[in-house]
Amino acid sequence: MADPATPLFERIALIGIGLIGSSISHAARRANLAKTIVGSARTPETIATALKLDIIDQGYATARDAASGADLVILCVPVGLCGPIAKEIAPVLKPGAILTDVGSVKGSIVRDVAPHVPPGVHFVAGHPIAGTEQSGPESGFAELFDGRWCILTPEAGTETAAIEKLKTFWEKLGSHVEIMAPDHHDLVLAITSHLPHLIAFNIVNTAAHLERVTDSEVIKFSAGGFRDFTRIAASDPVMWRDVFLNNKDAVLEMLGRFSEDLTALQRAIRFGDGETLHKLFSDARTVRRGVIQAGQDTSAPNFGRTPDPAAGLKSGADKA
């Protein structure tokens, strides 16, 4: 049995130190999961910030230098970069090391990364279903994964001990863990994450290009519902570009269903079919209850937003 004072890993390497990478570090330090945490980032500024915030003990300019000698390497970069980085770090991966990632698409990552993984290294793809609309090393925090789910999508034949160790790691970060096939992950996330983001990006852009309603009106009166969409539409554009480029089939399938249902709603509105509208709206309410019962959202009204009267009044004064 492992000594509880002995960290789960000697050396963790974070390849990319944004919201997810930095949150993993904070949560890993909270639970004493690593003796050393190192990392690499695209810019010297990010490395400097990560060192200053104690997110990493050592920073490297290249993924290869960071991954060298680590017994857990976590790719925390946009989906499209995982393949090239796996190729870059493959020669220095330590035998027995676990290689994982946090990308929002799993099929394409397994396809792009697996061929580069040397024998003796255990590749277990993963995806924590957690995040905020913020980006960068300053945005991470230790509680991000608490009570959220992390999905692992190991390929058949992966050593059970490696899967179990990575599962333990995520549980100690605060998550529940579920194992599923990469393609099923991509279908589930297409509806629970990718399509919601696509729709949010879309309505924000629709609103920005109207002729008869000004941008200032859209913003002033956004508390009617629109502002909820602007939050997720503020997420990192590069990350999301890569999600849609790499989960095309599942997203197009869900988008097709969504558009079909929306056309039916449009028809009910056009013909004044109040009964259909009422039934659909009532059904939607029960799903919210399920989300709250499963601990995946707060039951406080308005997400428990604290009003910011000072900002509001200031804006009012500007206007008056």
Next chain:
Amino acid sequence: MADPATPLFERIALIGIGLIGSSISHAARRANLAKTIVGSARTPETIATALKLDIIDQGYATARDAASGADLVILCVPVGLCGPIAKEIAPVLKPGAILTDVGSVKGSIVRDVAPHVPPGVHFVAGHPIAGTEQSGPESGFAELFDGRWCILTPEAGTETAAIEKLKTFWEKLGSHVEIMAPDHHDLVLAITSHLPHLIAFNIVNTAAHLERVTDSEVIKFSAGGFRDFTRIAASDPVMWRDVFLNNKDAVLEMLGRFSEDLTALQRAIRFGDGETLHKLFSDARTVRRGVIQAGQDTSAPNFGRTPDPAAGLKSGADKA
């Protein structure tokens, strides 16, 4: 000049005591805006709750009895009921009284209510752009309107003093006030509120009827974005049915724009056009900044949601 200790109104009548009606009462009591607040509701239970919570001083079973003798009558009922109730209360409205409403559509309310308003009564339609996903008299709170906008849509020829008095009322409830034409209100709200709700209702229903993804998976993995949509899809179904039945043209116009833009996004995904996706996603980010600068949302990540690890872990334990 009015004595600051003298309330703005002698007697306010709330016709309907749900989220908005009860919040008006709490905010009016906070600012000492009425000597007496009375109300009517559809059910005796609601009246009993409203009396118990000190939302009203006296409760009535009919709108007519509640409105009688009031110098401010506020219709806080679904849009479709405003016309019939105006007809019911018209005979008892006190000369010089102000009649207003809080409906999310203004063109149809002006059309349905104005013909019943007797000479000497001042009808000024209104709409506070504030709310939560909760309903009923227990859901109201005094801070709901703080820093939010209230739109008034008086008809040409309405006495200026009545408009000014209602404007003062809303400002003392905590709001900023803007005056606009009913049709322009309906166009602005179609994009900032009605379409966002329609899309939220729609995606929640799409998710609930998939064959290859279970309802339980949708709920468990909802923290990827979907849960934000379930919040506004939990809003009152009758209220929203009436909104769509009564703002058909503006909603269909905005829905047409939205679908057109979504088709362009779909095409960019199908053909792997990363440049277009990146540009659209980057543009959307700037709108979020505008919403926060205007004081219409919190800048805290995830709306400042407080995680509820207990609920999350409980759900995890159920699963394990």
